[in-house]
Amino acid sequence: MAADYHDIMYETDDRLAFVTLNRPDKLNALSNNLRGEMIHAMKEAEADENIAVIVLRGTGRAFSSGYDLSPARAAGEDSPYVDPRSLLPDSGSTHPGPMEWARHVVATNWVIWELSKPVVAQVHGYCLAGGTELATICDFRIVAEDAQIGYPPVRAMTTMDMMWAPWHLPMAKAREFAYVGDSFSGTEMERHGWANYAVPGDQLADFTDRFARRMAHIDNDMLMYSKRAVNRQYELMGIRTGLWSGTEIQGLSSYRPAGGEFGRRSREEGLKAALEWRDGPFRDFRGAYDSAPKDRPVAGTE
DSSP states (O other): OGGGOSSEEEEEETTEEEEEEOOGGGTTOBOHHHHHHHHHHHHHHHHOTTOOEEEEEESTTEEEOOBOOSGGGGOOTTOTTSOTTTSSOOSSSOOOSTTOHHHHHHHHHHHHHHOSSOEEEEEOBEEETHHHHHHHHSSEEEEETTOEEEOGGGGTSOSOSSOOHHHHSOHHHHHHHHHHOOOEEHHHHHHTTSOSEEEOGGGHHHHHHHHHHHHTTSOHHHHHHHHHHHHHHHHHTTHHHHHHHHHHHHHHHTTSTTTTHHHHHHHHHOHHHHHHHHHGGGTSGGGGSTTSOTTOOOTTOO
16 A cells, blocks of 8 residues: 555554655645645554554655645646545545635644544654644644744745644744744744654654554554544634634735735746745745845835
8 A cells, every 4th residue: 555655655563553744855845645645544544443543754854844835736636645626635625716725724634633543743854834734733743852843924925724823822922923934943842832742853753652652552442532532622612613714814814915926926936936035034944045035125015
């Protein structure tokens, strides 16, 4: 089965299943095919009675840099892991109409929320934008102390697709994360409560393995009911309504006067140039490059 995957790797070891994002040359950017393969593999693990816990991780320098912003995101016409009508991972709807991206990715993330087995995210390097959403929907997050976790698209593109920050961070930090897009270290995210543990990078894999195997001593049905019991409490507190409502605001934010500026620059100048324009004044990510405009006008005022 693993040989059928192109953008992930899937393997099992005793009571654990490992789903590994495998686009290291793209910092594991989340293409539609990658996300479709990932969900398929997680369902395979869910159906395997020998598996108790799923570990989600990434190859190369990053857990994930976020959703693939290049035309390659939609590639997958011949992939069995995306819906042939929408070319999106199957989340029940084909999500027709404009500005449905956020609704689609949240719907896909609910699949992980509803899996009967716990998922542990092993986070290193960059964990940005959609990568934070993917890690957040997992049951647990073990992070490298020097990981960089942030949401830079809020600087010039749209609001967060999945507005998870108020559910996982103190109010002041949730606002900082959702307004400014700066990155927080793994150590900081543990302190704020988003990560279960932050450990040195060279200990991350071993620590995550021990954490997952300890949980795997519990029988599958007990883990399923414990996960379901916790999930339902958050649902009674309104997490589903909250995250769904966030997708509507994301759609509205794309229609603001400056909403198309990043896309226009990406089409005319290339994605790297658009990222440098977005991050230039902040002097981080691609904004740290010498070619990035450090003092550019605010979007929409040029």
